[in-house]
Amino acid sequence: MPEHPVQHRVCFDFEIEFTNGGGLQGQGFRLDIDGNDIADRELVDYIVRDLRLLMVGPARILNKRIIAEAHKRKREDVGPEKRIYVDLSHVIEDGLVTYPGLPAARICDFLSRERSRGIYEPGTEFQIASIEMVANTGTYIDCPFHRYADGDDLAQIGAEAFSDLDGIVIRADHRQVRAIDASFFRDREIRGRAVLVHTGWDVHWAVPAYAHEHPYLTDDAAVYLRDCGARLVGIDSMNIDDTRGNARPVHSTLLGAGILIVEHLCNLVALPDQGFSFSAVPPKVRGVGTFPVRALARLG
Numbered sequence: 001m002p003e004h005p006v007q008h009r010v011c012f013d014f015e016i017e018f019t020n021g022g023g024l025q026g027q028g029f030r031l032d033i034d035g036n037d038i039a040d041r042e043l044v045d046y047i048v049r050d051l052r053l054l055m056v057g058p059a060r061i062l063n064k065r066i067i068a069e070a071h072k073r074k075r076e077d078v079g080p081e082k083r084i085y086v087d088l089s090h091v092i093e094d095g096l097v098t099y100p101g102l103p104a105a106r107i108c109d110f111l112s113r114e115r116s117r118g119i120y121e122p123g124t125e126f127q128i129a130s131i132e133m134v135a136n137t138g139t140y141i142d143c144p145f146h147r148y149a150d151g152d153d154l155a156q157i158g159a160e161a162f163s164d165l166d167g168i169v170i171r172a173d174h175r176q177v178r179a180i181d182a183s184f185f186r187d188r189e190i191r192g193r194a195v196l197v198h199t200g201w202d203v204h205w206a207v208p209a210y211a212h213e214h215p216y217l218t219d220d221a222a223v224y225l226r227d228c229g230a231r232l233v234g235i236d237s238m239n240i241d242d243t244r245g246n247a248r249p250v251h252s253t254l255l256g257a258g259i260l261i262v263e264h265l266c267n268l269v270a271l272p273d274q275g276f277s278f279s280a281v282p283p284k285v286r287g288v289g290t291f292p293v294r295a296l297a298r299l300g
Contacts, residue, residue: 007068007069009071010030012064013026013027014059014060015060015062018053019057020055031046032072038066040060043061043064083299084299085297086267086270087294089292089293092138093105094106096138103133105132105133107129108130110128111127111128135290137292139262139294140263140293142251142260143289146289146290147256147289154285154288155284155286161231161232162279162282167194167276167278168189168196169197169272170198171198173200174200178214178215179242182218182220185228189274190228191228191229192230193232194230194234194278195230195233196268196278197234198271199215201214201215202236214237214243216235216237216239217240219250219253226257226259230254230259234263235265260280262293276297276299278297278298
C-alpha cells in the first residue's frame with residue numbers, strides 16, 4: 001500500500017492587543033500546516049483572519065511547537081483566503097541582456113553592508129543597491145507612451161489597468177506555429193480580459209536562440225484583439241511583433257487602442273486556460289512607457 005505523507009500541526013499560545021484597548025489570549029491552539037514549520041507572523045495573520053478581528057495591535061506567539069498529527073480541517077474548510085500564486089516573471093540579475101543591442105543590466109552595491117557598519121550603531125547594517133538598466137529589461141509592460149508621444153505614460157494609467165484582470169491563456173506551441181494569427185483567438189471570450197499567449201518560447205530565455213526565429217502575433221491578430229476589446233495582451237516570447245523588419249504593427253495597433261502589452265512572460269504552462277486573475281504592476285514613473293513588472297497569476 002502507498003505510504004501517506006506525514007502531516008503536521010502547530011500547537012501554540014497567543015496574546016493579542018487591540019489598538020482601541022483590551023486584548024485577547026489563547027492557550028493550546030492547534031492548527032493544520034503545510035510542511036513542517038510556520039512563521040509566527042503567518043500564525044498571527046491566520047488568527048486575525050479566521051477570527052475576523054479588527055483594530056489588532058502588537059501580537060505574540062508563545063510556546064510554539066510543531067507536532068506530527070493528522071490534519072483536522074477538511075481542505076474545503078480552509079476558505080477563499082488560501083490563494084495560489086503563479087509567478088510569470090523572469091529574474092533580473094547582473095549582466096542580463098533582454099534584447100540584442102540593448103545594454104545589460106548592472107546591479108551592484110551603492111552602499112555595501114561592510115561600509116554601512118561604519119555609519120550605523122554596532123550590530124546595525126544595511127545594503128543599498130545600485131541598478132542601471134534600460135526600461136526594456138526582464139519581463140516588462142508597454143503602455144501607449146512607449147509607441148506614441150501623446151499616449152499615456154506609466155504615471156497616467158490607473159492601477160486597475162495593471163491589476164486583477166480576468167485572464168485567459170491561448171496556446172500556440174512554437175514548435176508548430178511561429179506567426180500567430182487571428183484564428184487562434186476566434187470563438188474565445190476576449191472582451192475585458194488579459195489575453196496571455198503561451199508559446200513555450202521561454203525555454204530559450206537568456207541564451208542566444210531566444211532572439212532568433214521567435215513566435216509573434218500577426219497584424220490581423222492585433223486588429224482582432226483590439227476589436228474584441230482585450231484589456232491587455234501578453235506573450236512569453238522575445239517580442240509580440242515580428243522583429244525581422246522594422247515595422248511593429250502589433251505594438252501600433254494595441255497601444256494605439258490603449259491595450260497594454262506584456263512581453264517576456266514565462267511559466268504560462270502552469271496556468272489553466274481560464275479561471276485566474278492576472279497582475280503586472282510597474283512603478284509609477286512619469287515620462288516612461290515601459291518598465292519591468294512582477295507578473296503574477298492568482299488561482300482561486
